[in-house]
Amino acid sequence: MVLDGLRRIVRNFIESREYETSVNEFVKELQKELIRSDVNVRLVMDLTKKIKERAAEERPPPGLTRRDWFLSIVYEQLVNLFGGPERPQVKPPKKPWVVLLVGLQGSGKTTTAGKLAYFYKLEGYKVGLVAADTFRPGAYEQLKTLGEAVGVPVYGEPGSKDAVSIAVKGVEFFREKGFDVIIIDTAGRHHREEDLLAEMEDIAGRVRPDEVVLVLDASIGQQAFEVASKFHNKTPVGSIIVTKLDGTAKGGGALSAVAATGARIKFVGTGEKIDELEVFDPKRFVARIMGLGDLEGLLERVKKAKVELSEKDVEDILEGRVNMRIVYKQLVSLRKMGPLRKILEMIPGLQVRMPVEVDSKTLEEKMEKWLAAINSMTYEELDNPEVIDKSRVKRISYGAGVDPEDVKALLKQYEAVKSISKQLKRQKNLLAKMGLD
Ligand code: GDP
Numbered sequence: 001m002v003l004d005g006l007r008r009i010v011r012n013f014i015e016s017r018e019y020e021t022s023v024n025e026f027v028k029e030l031q032k033e034l035i036r037s038d039v040n041v042r043l044v045m046d047l048t049k050k051i052k053e054r055a056a057e058e059r060p061p062p063g064l065t066r067r068d069w070f071l072s073i074v075y076e077q078l079v080n081l082f083g084g085p086e087r088p089q090v091k092p093p094k095k096p097w098v099v100l101l102v103g104l105q106g107s108g109k110t111t112t113a114g115k116l117a118y119f120y121k122l123e124g125y126k127v128g129l130v131a132a133d134t135f136r137p138g139a140y141e142q143l144k145t146l147g148e149a150v151g152v153p154v155y156g157e158p159g160s161k162d163a164v165s166i167a168v169k170g171v172e173f174f175r176e177k178g179f180d181v182i183i184i185d186t187a188g189r190h191h192r193e194e195d196l197l198a199e200m201e202d203i204a205g206r207v208r209p210d211e212v213v214l215v216l217d218a219s220i221g222q223q224a225f226e227v228a229s230k231f232h233n234k235t236p237v238g239s240i241i242v243t244k245l246d247g248t249a250k251g252g253g254a255l256s257a258v259a260a261t262g263a264r265i266k267f268v269g270t271g272e273k274i275d276e277l278e279v280f281d282p283k284r285f286v287a288r289i290m291g292l293g294d295l296e297g298l299l300e301r302v303k304k305a306k307v308e309l310s311e312k313d314v315e316d317i318l319e320g321r322v323n324m325r326i327v328y329k330q331l332v333s334l335r336k337m338g339p340l341r342k343i344l345e346m347i348p349g350l351q352v353r354m355p356v357e358v359d360s361k362t363l364e365e366k367m368e369k370w371l372a373a374i375n376s377m378t379y380e381e382l383d384n385p386e387v388i389d390k391s392r393v394k395r396i397s398y399g400a401g402v403d404p405e406d407v408k409a410l411l412k413q414y415e416a417v418k419s420i421s422k423q424l425k426r427q428k429n430l431l432a433k434m435g436l437d
Helices: 006-012 019-036 041-057 066-081 109-122 139-150 163-176 193-207 223-234 252-261 282-290 296-308 311-318 324-337 340-346 360-375 379-383 390-400 404-433
Strands: 097-102 127-132 181-186 211-217 239-243 264-269 277-279
Touching: 006 019, 006 282, 019 041, 019 066, 041 066, 041 252, 066 282, 097 109, 097 193, 109 127, 109 139, 109 181, 109 239, 109 264, 109 277, 109 324, 127 139, 127 163, 163 181, 163 193, 181 193, 193 223, 211 223, 211 252, 223 252, 239 252, 252 264, 311 324, 311 404, 324 360, 324 379, 324 404, 360 390, 360 404, 390 404
Parallel strands: 097 181, 097 211, 127 181, 211 239, 239 264
Antiparallel strands: 264 277
């Protein structure tokens, strides 16, 4: 885990000693830990200076111990380092939204292109992928396979070496067809580094993307500052995606990239699977690395579930409105959290009768088939599964290469989720009537 030692330092903060001694001791340990985690040294010094100043100047409000007050200062400053308390804006501000992914080979760019396409598709956007990595053999095929897996079209010109032309034509191709989000995957390596950077500058100059996203491997360490600066000088970086945060990597380097570019971390990659991309939440991230909060286990699981379900999804579910996208996201959450019944039991005051209980083993087996079936659905079918009649079941199962029975089982699952959703709506209305909303 990133900044692993931070929890220990927080735990060891000793109140019985003189406040100033405790603060100094804490700051020294914090510096060591941050540097050990590959955070840029200047950044560490700036941060700890600010913490010390605030600790010396500010007085805790009544009712708060100095320890808690001090830790809240540390928390705030760390959150600021990650871009402030607000979660980053990931909704495309205009259509089409053209995203140019840049980063070194192996950073996870192509995988992330697929994950982003999937993320936006589930949010209801029409997404297109452009394969503009003409350097690495097989890059086009890799993206094509990912595109097929998530049901997103990929523009590419296998055999061509002209990345700039592919990028320009690819964007035009999707723009003309009225796509909402266009994601360009680029090369991460050339024979000479200057050539790579020049190509990125060229693509950015010709395509004029709405957002340049730097994809950074969490384990890159102290190099992050330099890598980020180089890309940033050629193609001003608008946001950062940190990949492989699931590994044992010291992710402090990512912070250095933030410092080098002034850009925010928007998403983090937490695994190799297509759905293992999370919107970066600075507050929750810092709380986690500081080891704050006792309900950590549950929070952790709920957090994962929340990644799948956006606030609007939750609102929709509570209003009795569900569609196939929500069903799929729920299934993914389920897989990560365990049986839905168990999760609902953890929420006090909520009583939901489960029409069908799916155990996680069956679910695991069915997930792949259901995913394929969902990917073969039209937008109309995703938004309104009621239209799926017998002949559509046939077409979907044929397209997905699964049994019609699998599609029927998926539709049953949809009905189950819809029924729960309706029950929730009734409960919500009841609570509201009782003034407990
Ligand atoms: P590219 O050269 O930048 O396009 O990198 P790829 O997308 O080919 O990824 C390189 C490797 O990193 C692949 O084996 C991916 O499966 C893996 N990878 C990418 N993102 C993640 C992540 O968030 N977590 C883990 N564990 N592996 C990842």
